[in-house]
Amino acid sequence: MEFKAAQTVFFSEVLFTLVWLGMAMRLREISHVEGRIKRSIILEILIWFVVAATTILFLTMYPDFKVYNVVFKIQNYHFIYFLSLFQLLTVLYSAWQLEQFWRSLNNSQRWEYKTFIVGSYLVCGAVAWSSSYRLTYLVILPKHLLLLTALLSLGWGLVLYGVLKHRLLNRKIFISRKIVYSFVVPSLLAAYLIGFSIVLLIMRTFGLEMSFVLKWFFIAIGFTAILFFFFSEGLRRRVHFFISTHFYINKYEYRDEWLAFSKTLHSVKTEADVVKALYKVLSESLYTREIFIWLGDESSGYSLFPMLNKHRVDIFIRPDDILIDFLKSHDYLYLNEKQSNDLFWKKIVRSRKDLLNSLNIVLLFPITTGKEILGLIGLGPEFTGGYYGHDDFDLLTALSSQAASAILAARTAEKLARVREKQAWDRLSAFVLHDIKNAASMLSLLRENAKEHIHEPEFQQDMLEVVDDALKRMGRVEKRLKILKDEIKPAFKRIDICLFLEECCYKLQMRLPNMEINIK
Known part of the structure; x- marks a missing residue:
């Protein structure tokens, strides 16, 4: 093994020791029973930077090891010696903190963390054995490095498997969706430029040159894709849907939607204004293009609001309609929901499915105040191919109750x-x-x-x-x-x-x- 390779190995061991020490301190903070221990992140980063800089200085300016027939000789009481001692103390301290952390877990948590603990102990044992051998015999054998690599790979594999399977790094981080949405286009542009640069680097590595026409053609394609994403409302909404359903606990920002609707209702005076405001909020938040709103009461029936559905035939729903009877006893009517035990739901599907399919409606939600139904909201399927869930029902509940209060106030006025x-x-x-x-x-x-x-x-x-x-x-x-x-x-x-x-x-x-x- 060459001298530069040895320097790289020792520097990587220093980085591993610092990371493992940080993990041990984090475990000590979590498993501390009496009270949480205050940690200074800035101080830790500063210490890590000083240790890493010192390691680079000694490995480049004052090397204290020699290579004899691919065997590393370590001098007694020099930098590599103390580095191995520091590494041994770190893994022993980490093993102790892992044991304390395991004792602080309950039975259900132990089931989730068992793979992580086993992999971590395997890493600590492998590194402790390697460091002890170095300190005892002051040599590093190549076959020991090969065995250490295999053991560390197995240990890190177990740790990674436990983290991914049980989502141990799944934590709540409160970041506004607006910030994430505004960061999408710059991120795509940056990813495209990085990918294009990597392709150029690979081509130059193999001695290939990209022609002038091909280079600018790829650049034009990239910027065209960015502009298409910028001007395509449907594509942007699909990206927002992917972000909201994969990186956020809730599908919607209920507070933002509620405040936007409340702000719009400040200037409304009639039922028509309330319906327009409700339609605007629903079209901006929900992932569907089919939105219908009926208004009326339980004595005269419900009429489809015409101003928002100019290309549709108005459909009048009588107060004794089976849909109204169903919504009086249920929170909503969802055609894609499997309710095998609800005979009333099956009757609705058989008798009124033609009406709902003619408007492409899969979800019917009442606008209620108390037990009185003031209107209905009909929604088509999501253009993302998804299904409505509890997040959609919670959002519709909040907005419909607020709209019902505004409609009742407008009617009273x-x-x-x-x-x-x-x-x-x-x-x-x-x-x-x-x-x-x-x-x-x-x-x-x-x-x-x-x-x-x-x-x-x-x-x-x-x-x-x-x-x-x-x-x-x-x-x-x-x-x-x-x-x-x-x-x-x-x-x-x-x-x-x-x-x-x-x-x-x-x-x-x-x-x-x-x-x-x-x-x-």
Whole structure:
């Protein structure tokens, strides 16, 4: 073995010793029963840097070992000697901390960590044997290095298997999704440039040269892919879905979605505004392109909101529909969920599957406040190919309850406005009728006494005053009616005649059950 190879081996042993010592200190911190031990990460990194720099200095400037027929001779009480002693003390300390850590685990945790502990003890035993032999005989044999390599490979393999199988490094790290999403494009660009550089390095190693056309062609392809990712909404959403489902505990940031919806609801005044805000939040958070929203109540039925579904046929759901009965006793209706024991769910699938399939709906979620259903949310399948789960149901529960409160507030405000308008109309009508009644009464009295007293000058004077007063009263009535005329403006709205007639017929049948109405 060459001299430079020996330097590399010794330096790698120093790095291993530092890493193993850090692990032992971490185990001591975890298994400490009385209280957590404070550690200074910066101080540890500084010590590691000083030890590594010192090792490089002694291995390059003051080597204290010699090579005789591929056998390493170590001088007594020199740097390599103390390095082997430090390595031996480190693995012994690590073995002690591993034993303390094993004692602090309960039975279920021991089952998860047993492979890790066995692999770690194998590494400690191999390194302890190697260091002890060096300190005793002051030599390093090549066959010992080969055996040490095999033992360390087996030990590290057991450690890696235990970590991956039981996910021992699975820890909660709170990082905002927005930061991760914004880091995707730079990461892809960096990965592409690194890969391209590695290809160039390999080609130069084998004496190959990349032509001018091929080099710039690959560069153009890379930047085109980045631009395609930047402008493709569907591809970005798929990447977001992959990140959210593989690197986060929850599929959604419930707090962010709830705050965004709350911020949008601050400026809404009508049910239409609430539905638009709900549709916006759902389309930005959920991974589906099919979103339908019905509004109504349990007495008049539910109508599909037309402004968000211009290319769809409006479908009216009656309050006695089997879908409404199912949602009154269940939290949601999910067609892809296997509910073999629920006969009601099977009945729904058989009777209303055609309706749901015509709209490509797989999930129907109620908008409820208390026990009253104010609307329905229909969702199509996810374009990622995934299925709806508890994260989706939790998000829909939070948003639908908030939307229900906003819809109820909008309806209450609308009813209050109508009541106030009616009160204003009644008050105006009372004034108008009062003036008309007074004018009519005076004119009626005038008409009754005119036959007897029309020739009297005093009666004629009173008659003129009565007519003037009646004209003044009618003038006030005309003025008030003109003001009311300016305030009344017709509101034009596009409606589906067939749907309108069906709703009217349904309301008539509710009041007149014996009446039979057919629409053709």
